Amino acid sequence: MAPQIYVCVTCRSAGEPDTEPRPGMLLAEATEQAAAGTDVIVRRLRCLAKCTRGRSVAMRCNGSWTYIFGGLDTADAGALVEGATLLAGASDGILPWRERPDVLKRNLIARVPPIDFMESDL
Amino acid sequence: MAPQIYVCVTCRSAGEPDTEPRPGMLLAEATEQAAAGTDVIVRRLRCLAKCTRGRSVAMRCNGSWTYIFGGLDTADAGALVEGATLLAGASDGILPWRERPDVLKRNLIARVPPIDFMESDL
Numbered sequence: 001m002a003p004q005i006y007v008c009v010t011c012r013s014a015g016e017p018d019t020e021p022r023p024g025m026l027l028a029e030a031t032e033q034a035a036a037g038t039d040v041i042v043r044r045l046r047c048l049a050k051c052t053r054g055r056s057v058a059m060r061c062n063g064s065w066t067y068i069f070g071g072l073d074t075a076d077a078g079a080l081v082e083g084a085t086l087l088a089g090a091s092d093g094i095l096p097w098r099e100r101p102d103v104l105k106r107n108l109i110a111r112v113p114p115i116d117f118m119e120s121d122l
Numbered sequence: 123m124a125p126q127i128y129v130c131v132t133c134r135s136a137g138e139p140d141t142e143p144r145p146g147m148l149l150a151e152a153t154e155q156a157a158a159g160t161d162v163i164v165r166r167l168r169c170l171a172k173c174t175r176g177r178s179v180a181m182r183c184n185g186s187w188t189y190i191f192g193g194l195d196t197a198d199a200g201a202l203v204e205g206a207t208l209l210a211g212a213s214d215g216i217l218p219w220r221e222r223p224d225v226l227k228r229n230l231i232a233r234v235p236p237i238d239f240m241e242s243d244l
Contacts, residue, residue, distance in 0.1 A: 001238075006239070043240060043241075044241060044244040046244070049230055049232055058234045060237075062237075070232075108171055109232055110180075110232060112128070112170065112188050112190060112234060115184075115237075117165070118165060119166060119167045122166040
């Protein structure tokens with residue numbers, strides 16, 4: 001499976017006026033543009049239920065951990081695509097810490113293991 | 123796939139002294155006890171990268187959305203198992219809002235769609 005970025009298109013930042021297009025939709029469009037010509041698939045969806053830290057995305061590949069980021073800006077679209085490409089190349093399914101763009105360190109909300117993940121020693 | 127609850131066993135709450143066993147491990151044990159005799163599978167893991175809102179779990183079933191909760195207490199173990207059972211019974215893969223225990227409303231951090239999810243009209 002190609003790396004996928006799910007972008008919440010209903011997101012607005014706290015305190016922002018409720019204008020159209022929503023900031024989340026603008027982030028989706030910017031990410032789609034940044035992903036053009038790459039293997040990264042950008043999918044729009046409604047609501048990752050993380051509205052208090054809005055403009056949010058989830059990112060994953062086949063067999064990888066899923067990463068959830070929040071508090072994003074349209075200027076972060078390139079970093080998202082860069083991160084998804086990094087994740088696709090990670091044989092252990094974990095987004096490398098050092099190499100990832102700074103915004104993917106600062107704005108990480110949570111990560112979730114792949115289906116049927118088991119720690120080997122717990 | 124039976125409903126699964128992943129419990130971070132390395133979690134401690136912000137400001138708590140770093141004692142052993144970690145609060146996350148205690149939550150894992152309480153959840154395992156609450157799940158005894160049910161279909162719910164409890165898996166221990168290290169770090170969902172959500173340390174600022176610690177004692178955290180992820181929950182999902184086959185084909186369902188994945189739900190991430192934080193700021194939990196061992197007293198919430200029963201509610202986690204109840205929620206996982208609700209999710210397993212949800213034909214649309216979405217944890218019902220009304221019926222879910224209150225802590226699964228208040229302490230929701232994010233939700234992530236199933237693999238290859240596509241909004242039908244976006």
